[in-house]
Amino acid sequence: MKALRPERQRRSEYKRIMAMTTRLRDNDAYGHMNNAVYGEYFDTAVNQTLIEARVLDLVASPAIGLVVQSFAHFFEAVTCPGRVDVGVRVAYIGRSSVSYEFAMFRDSEELAAAQGGFTHVYVNRETRRPVELPGPMRDVLTELAAPATIRV
Amino acid sequence: MKALRPERQRRSEYKRIMAMTTRLRDNDAYGHMNNAVYGEYFDTAVNQTLIEARVLDLVASPAIGLVVQSFAHFFEAVTCPGRVDVGVRVAYIGRSSVSYEFAMFRDSEELAAAQGGFTHVYVNRETRRPVELPGPMRDVLTELAAPATIRV
Amino acid sequence: MKALRPERQRRSEYKRIMAMTTRLRDNDAYGHMNNAVYGEYFDTAVNQTLIEARVLDLVASPAIGLVVQSFAHFFEAVTCPGRVDVGVRVAYIGRSSVSYEFAMFRDSEELAAAQGGFTHVYVNRETRRPVELPGPMRDVLTELAAPATIRV
Amino acid sequence: MKALRPERQRRSEYKRIMAMTTRLRDNDAYGHMNNAVYGEYFDTAVNQTLIEARVLDLVASPAIGLVVQSFAHFFEAVTCPGRVDVGVRVAYIGRSSVSYEFAMFRDSEELAAAQGGFTHVYVNRETRRPVELPGPMRDVLTELAAPATIRV
Numbered sequence: 001m002k003a004l005r006p007e008r009q010r011r012s013e014y015k016r017i018m019a020m021t022t023r024l025r026d027n028d029a030y031g032h033m034n035n036a037v038y039g040e041y042f043d044t045a046v047n048q049t050l051i052e053a054r055v056l057d058l059v060a061s062p063a064i065g066l067v068v069q070s071f072a073h074f075f076e077a078v079t080c081p082g083r084v085d086v087g088v089r090v091a092y093i094g095r096s097s098v099s100y101e102f103a104m105f106r107d108s109e110e111l112a113a114a115q116g117g118f119t120h121v122y123v124n125r126e127t128r129r130p131v132e133l134p135g136p137m138r139d140v141l142t143e144l145a146a147p148a149t150i151r152v
Numbered sequence: 153m154k155a156l157r158p159e160r161q162r163r164s165e166y167k168r169i170m171a172m173t174t175r176l177r178d179n180d181a182y183g184h185m186n187n188a189v190y191g192e193y194f195d196t197a198v199n200q201t202l203i204e205a206r207v208l209d210l211v212a213s214p215a216i217g218l219v220v221q222s223f224a225h226f227f228e229a230v231t232c233p234g235r236v237d238v239g240v241r242v243a244y245i246g247r248s249s250v251s252y253e254f255a256m257f258r259d260s261e262e263l264a265a266a267q268g269g270f271t272h273v274y275v276n277r278e279t280r281r282p283v284e285l286p287g288p289m290r291d292v293l294t295e296l297a298a299p300a301t302i303r304v
Numbered sequence: 305m306k307a308l309r310p311e312r313q314r315r316s317e318y319k320r321i322m323a324m325t326t327r328l329r330d331n332d333a334y335g336h337m338n339n340a341v342y343g344e345y346f347d348t349a350v351n352q353t354l355i356e357a358r359v360l361d362l363v364a365s366p367a368i369g370l371v372v373q374s375f376a377h378f379f380e381a382v383t384c385p386g387r388v389d390v391g392v393r394v395a396y397i398g399r400s401s402v403s404y405e406f407a408m409f410r411d412s413e414e415l416a417a418a419q420g421g422f423t424h425v426y427v428n429r430e431t432r433r434p435v436e437l438p439g440p441m442r443d444v445l446t447e448l449a450a451p452a453t454i455r456v
Numbered sequence: 457m458k459a460l461r462p463e464r465q466r467r468s469e470y471k472r473i474m475a476m477t478t479r480l481r482d483n484d485a486y487g488h489m490n491n492a493v494y495g496e497y498f499d500t501a502v503n504q505t506l507i508e509a510r511v512l513d514l515v516a517s518p519a520i521g522l523v524v525q526s527f528a529h530f531f532e533a534v535t536c537p538g539r540v541d542v543g544v545r546v547a548y549i550g551r552s553s554v555s556y557e558f559a560m561f562r563d564s565e566e567l568a569a570a571q572g573g574f575t576h577v578y579v580n581r582e583t584r585r586p587v588e589l590p591g592p593m594r595d596v597l598t599e600l601a602a603p604a605t606i607r608v
Contacts, residue, residue: 036191343492
């Protein structure tokens with residue numbers, strides 16, 4: 001069961017790159033960003049993108065995205081202090097779900113130090129039953145779609 | 153690209169179950185544990201198990217485990233306040249790597265609310281080059297091995 | 305400016321003690337709980353107490369508590385793995401505010417490893433203007449009041 | 457016991473201002489930065505400053521700073537997404553301790569949304585006994601000293 005290691009991605013493969021600052025608390029006992037922390041960056045990348053595009057309101061939107069699965073691959077250690085760039089793109093747009101892919105780049109490096117992804121299923125805030133992706137959101141997601149994105 | 157959803161696992165499939173307490177900060181804007189938080193529980197489960205078994209010392213062990221990949225599936229919302237039980241087991245033992253699987257159970261529920269896994273590669277603390285799993289650690293991991301665990 | 309160090313408190317000085325589990329991510333580079341983490345325990349102690357007493361609903365309560373000030377003193381290092389006990393008591397009950405005091409105890413130790421406090425001002429969830437403490441909440445707070453608690 | 461509210465400070469009162477990015481997980485159930493999170497920003501401001509000035513090495517420095525007390529005042533809600541600016545200055549330099557003061561500013565605002573402080577006592581990494589502030593560190597701290605800083 002040799003771990004399957006994906007190719008390390010490049011900055012140019014991401015339409016949107018967001019600069020984020022590391023925090024001392026990101027570092028673990030070995031002096032590097034703890035694996036459990038990367039999700040905070042990826043989750044921020046998606047939600048900040050949607051909020052800034054005005055297609056998501058965390059408090060008021062009737063449709064909310066719940067993460068149903070996630071994964072990550074770690075290639076190089078990231079350390080605080082230091083800025084990182086987080087790339088985000090859309091890999092799949094379904095009727096009520098969307099899958100994102102992420103990459104974290106150190107400083108001016110071209111190859112990802114880590115990459116991952118997660119899938120949001122949109123549900124009604126009250127009933128928690130799946131709903132269709134809202135139209136304006138679908139437009140924003142389409143903008144973020146990588147060339148190979150599957151759309152339903 | 154229908155997301156492949158694994159079977160929800162049962163408590164009896166985990167040799168070791170650890171009770172952990174939730175924190176208010178685990179909750180996101182929607183009132184449930186944020187997907188980025190589960191990794192803190194899983195990471196704690198592994199390291200606490202190894203530390204308590206005296207086969208890992210975060211400060212002094214010459215061989216340290218670096219997470220190279222991780223994944224998670226989320227089935228049911230978990231909320232603070234509330235205790236959770238985290239199951240941990242070993243799915244693969246290699247020469248210098250070990251893959252763990254986790255499940256998070258709510259209260260007295262039998263089926264996992266979330267489950268996931270990650271792979272540790274052991275490296276020399278200084279050189280960061282892969283090393284063989286230390287013998288005493290291998291013994292502890294073998295104890296945690298699920299029936300179907302692959303051993304190299 | 306010699307730092308004024310308060311007396312380390314005892315378990316018996318707290319009416320309510322809540323067992324909580326540490327997480328690997330609590331540890332900083334020096335192998336001990338980072339000072340920025342203690343607030344997660346204290347915040348959980350208050351909110352969990354109010355939620356379990358059914359006088360606070362994070363999503364629906366019309367009156368919500370905003371922290372306006374906080375402080376902490378650190379006496380002894382706390383380390384993950386290890387359970388802690390968090391003591392919580394009420395030191396002041398005003399018209400629209402309440403001040404809590406906390407202590408964190410290691411294992412079976414009698415003296416606090418850390419202690420602190422914070423003040424909640426209750427405001428209307430929509431207008432964010434101060435409101436009176438709801439009656440049922442005031443009853444719960446009175447139960448948690450230390451002998452020297454000031455009540456308005 | 458009317459809570460004593462300090463004056464809200466201005467950007468010009470801080471010699472060093474560091475831009476930091478917020479994370480979705482900073483937000484609590486009420487949609488604003490949880491009080492327990494601010495310490496992550498303040499702790500980062502101090503350590504990043506010392507590391508970048510090459511007077512602190514988290515892994516190797518023989519003298520390490522332990523936080524013995526902290527406090528914070530919260531004036532205005534901070535929300536993710538949004539960048540913040542964190543001001544840091546030195547208020548007291550002792551033989552083996554240093555007290556910092558912090559302020560968090562939203563966007564282009566002039567008055568602090570929150571401010572606080574903490575005291576580091578420097579100890580030997582092994583023995584954990586107090587040691588004198590290393591000379592080069594004292595020089596950096598002196599640069600960060602506010603006009604009214606007390607020096608011993």
